[in-house]
Amino acid sequence: GAGVSQTPSNKVTEKGKYVELRCDPISGHTALYWYRQSLGQGPEFLIYFQGTGAADDSGLPNDRFFAVRPEGSVSTLKIQRTERGDSAVYLCASSADKRYGYTFGSGTRLTVV
């Protein structure tokens, strides 16, 4: 596609539920990143994929968060037993070359009620 696509754009879920957020990167981009952005804050790194493997998952806050990228393209961020503190905009970004700035998607606004 022409840009990084994220679905859904908005997600409201009840506390304790499981959610999946999808990212479809720019075609051919091997590097894929997930960030979380809370209101009034800069993006906070969660996990980085190079191809199919998670090259760095040091930003995942706890074991309720998990992400996959099985075929080296689409990635899914999974959150178990959601908490109100998980409410934020989840941004995905991709890059053809990790040495350069990358393209962000429009994000998924997650609200846990």
Added chain:
Amino acid sequence: GENVEQHPSTLSVQEGDSAVIKCTYSDSASNYFPWYKQELGKRPQLIIDIRSNVGEKKDQRIAVTLNKTAKHFSLHITETQPEDSAVYFCAASRGGSYIPTFGRGTSLIVHP
């Protein structure tokens, strides 16, 4: 890990004035410094970046300077226009993973 501080948090200028946003970083190994512009409700977009082997870079009305010794870098916008109003984020990353650490953002307001 890397820590990026960004100032000011809010900057209000008149159209046509210049605007300067400053950032400091803590990791002397950081060597790539991108700047992103985020309009309300939209995605962050890369506007300019600089590498540690360069002291200054310009692109039309925007420029970025880097002082490696002091570990600070700045974004300069000249002849500001209302459409420059947005939140600007600085970031710093090091070789290897090149995962940027972002500042907290500066809300720039340009009054017509």
